[in-house]
Amino acid sequence: MSDGDVGNADCDVNFSYILPVVQQTFMQRYFHTSTVVSKVQSGRYKITINRNKPLTYEMANPPHYIAHRKSWNSWNTSNIKDGNRPSETATEDMFIRKFMWGTWPNLFASEVIIKRQHNIIRIAGIITRTLTPYKIYFLIGYTEELLSYWLQCPIKVELVTIDNKKQMIFKYI
Amino acid sequence: MLLLKRGCEVNFIQSLPKTLRFLAAHSSASEPNEQEQFRVLELFPRKKSVMHEKQKTHHINIPPPRSNEMPIDQDWPSVWPGARTFHPASVPLPLRQGYQEKDIAPPNKYANAELMKIPNFLHLTPPAIQRHCEALKQFCTEWPAGLETEEKCMKHFPVEIITSDYCYSSPTIREPLARIVSLRVRISSLHLDTHAKDKLLRLLGNRYNPDTDIITITADRCPTKKQNLEYVRYLLTAVYHESWKVESWEAEKSVADMEYYDWDTSPSRTHLVTLYKWPEPPMDYDYETIPHATEYKIAVSDLINNGEDQYSVNKYKEAVKNLLNLKCDNKG
Numbered sequence: 108m109s110d111g112d113v114g115n116a117d118c119d120v121n122f123s124y125i126l127p128v129v130q131q132t133f134m135q136r137y138f139h140t141s142t143v144v145s146k147v148q149s150g151r152y153k154i155t156i157n158r159n160k161p162l163t164y165e166m167a168n169p170p171h172y173i174a175h176r177k178s179w180n181s182w183n184t185s186n187i188k189d190g191n192r193p194s195e196t197a198t199e200d201m202f203i204r205k206f207m208w209g210t211w212p213n214l215f216a217s218e219v220i221i222k223r224q225h226n227i228i229r230i231a232g233i234i235t236r237t238l239t240p241y242k243i244y245f246l247i248g249y250t251e252e253l254l255s256y257w258l259q260c261p262i263k264v265e266l267v268t269i270d271n272k273k274q275m276i277f278k279y280i
Numbered sequence: 281m282l283l284l285k286r287g288c289e290v291n292f293i294q295s296l297p298k299t300l301r302f303l304a305a306h307s308s309a310s311e312p313n314e315q316e317q318f319r320v321l322e323l324f325p326r327k328k329s330v331m332h333e334k335q336k337t338h339h340i341n342i343p344p345p346r347s348n349e350m351p352i353d354q355d356w357p358s359v360w361p362g363a364r365t366f367h368p369a370s371v372p373l374p375l376r377q378g379y380q381e382k383d384i385a386p387p388n389k390y391a392n393a394e395l396m397k398i399p400n401f402l403h404l405t406p407p408a409i410q411r412h413c414e415a416l417k418q419f420c421t422e423w424p425a426g427l428e429t430e431e432k433c434m435k436h437f438p439v440e441i442i443t444s445d446y447c448y449s450s451p452t453i454r455e456p457l458a459r460i461v462s463l464r465v466r467i468s469s470l471h472l473d474t475h476a477k478d479k480l481l482r483l484l485g486n487r488y489n490p491d492t493d494i495i496t497i498t499a500d501r502c503p504t505k506k507q508n509l510e511y512v513r514y515l516l517t518a519v520y521h522e523s524w525k526v527e528s529w530e531a532e533k534s535v536a537d538m539e540y541y542d543w544d545t546s547p548s549r550t551h552l553v554t555l556y557k558w559p560e561p562p563m564d565y566d567y568e569t570i571p572h573a574t575e576y577k578i579a580v581s582d583l584i585n586n587g588e589d590q591y592s593v594n595k596y597k598e599a600v601k602n603l604l605n606l607k608c609d610n611k612g
Contacts (some may be wrong), residue, residue: 164392168379
């Protein structure tokens with residue numbers, strides 16, 4: 108019994124010496140630091156050498172200027188505090204944007220602006236006059252009809268036309 | 281050697297259709313321009329000229345913006361009758377919107393997406409609102425006679441129902457918060473005696489506001505507004521009739537159970553009347569004939585109910601002095 112006791116005591120002593128050493132090596136080995144990869148890049152554009160990259164007003168103001176220099180592209184009451192169905196609204200907005208991008212190929216000179224007023228969805232934007240007017244009228248009707256069928260609410264497409272996308276240029280960087 | 285030869289043949293055979301297709305493509309591209317001449321092999325086709333021609337064909341001439349031709353005395357509500365996104369050619373205002381870092385004017389209304397984003401009130405000009413009001417007047421009724429002032433309204437319609445409606449920019453009209461119904465009624469407008477009022481206030485608990493004398497009953501347990509409204513009305517009816525009920529055990533209430541000091545049932549009253557009528561034994565304990573008895577009653581009740589402080593003790597002292605007809609030095 109006495110031998111056993113001694114042995115246990117030895118073991119305790121050994122562990123009490125070894126454990127901090129092991130912990131220290133672990134810490135030394137596995138704790139390392141690196142630079143924080145938190146660079147914010149979305150919605151920001153790099154300056155070119157010749158400063159000849161054209162930017163629209165929307166592109167010229169990065170996202171942190173929303174509500175200061177530019178306003179939102181989606182207007183609804185879902186994102187206010189305690190607003191209802193925020194996820195559905197976001198999904199529908201994304202769907203509308205994708206649909207507009209595909210239905211009006213290479214025509215939109217601005218972002219697609221989606222404004223919700225009660226149950227009406229107003230889709231606004233600036234397009235170029237590359238299509239003939241009757242085709243534009245057809246596309247307006249087509250968009251309104253299909254989207255109102257899918258989203259089950261009245262859709263209004265309210266567009267402004269410009270000659271050339273160069274009219275949208277705000278500055279060069 | 282044989283293998284290599286075969287490899288070469290295979291490669292050639294595979295590449296042959298590609299070459300042919302390449303040639304065919306270029307022959308078709310150059311056909312409309314030079315139909316009668318020989319086909320020309322363009323190894324680097326001039327794409328730029330084709331693109332330029334394409335753009336040229338799609339250019340559409342449009343008339344100048346109609347805002348230039350608008351008369352200054354035009355009927356604006358008929359130009360812009362309803363809510364609509366801003367359109368630069370329809371609005372004859374020299375608007376500008378946007379932020380410029382340099383010291384120059386902000387971008388004008390043409391090709392300006394910022395003006396299209398913000399909600400506008402161009403359809404709600406004062407003349408337009410006046411026309412709406414004129415059109416709605418035929419549906420209005422006269423204010424009922426006898427309800428001219430706020431007091432009269434309160435007297436004839438004491439119960440106030442408070443509900444909320446929510447308006448969202450979404451296709452759904454359902455809002456869970458719209459189910460909550462509050463009922464407010466002034467307690468003085470209810471017909472209650474002392475016992476009933478005491479019992480009603482005990483049943484209501486913190487739903488009664490003693491500062492404003494108003495009972496507020498709120499219900500949100502039912503899923504719809506109508507159900508909650510009915511439930512609130514039921515609660516008021518139930519609590520009113522319950523407060524008028526006198527249970528048999530309520531008669532067993534002794535002085536020790538009283539939550540406040542009632543001078544009318546206290547020994548203080550009997551002692552006072554007995555002392556006043558002495559040496560005759562009192563027939564009834566009527567204290568109205570005793571001078572300063574009411575003052576004494578109020579002083580004693582306040583002292584015991586509200587606790588002792590300098591003011592109530594002094595009041596009690598004065599009341600006792602007056603009651604016993606002692607000479608009062610401090611008075612005057």
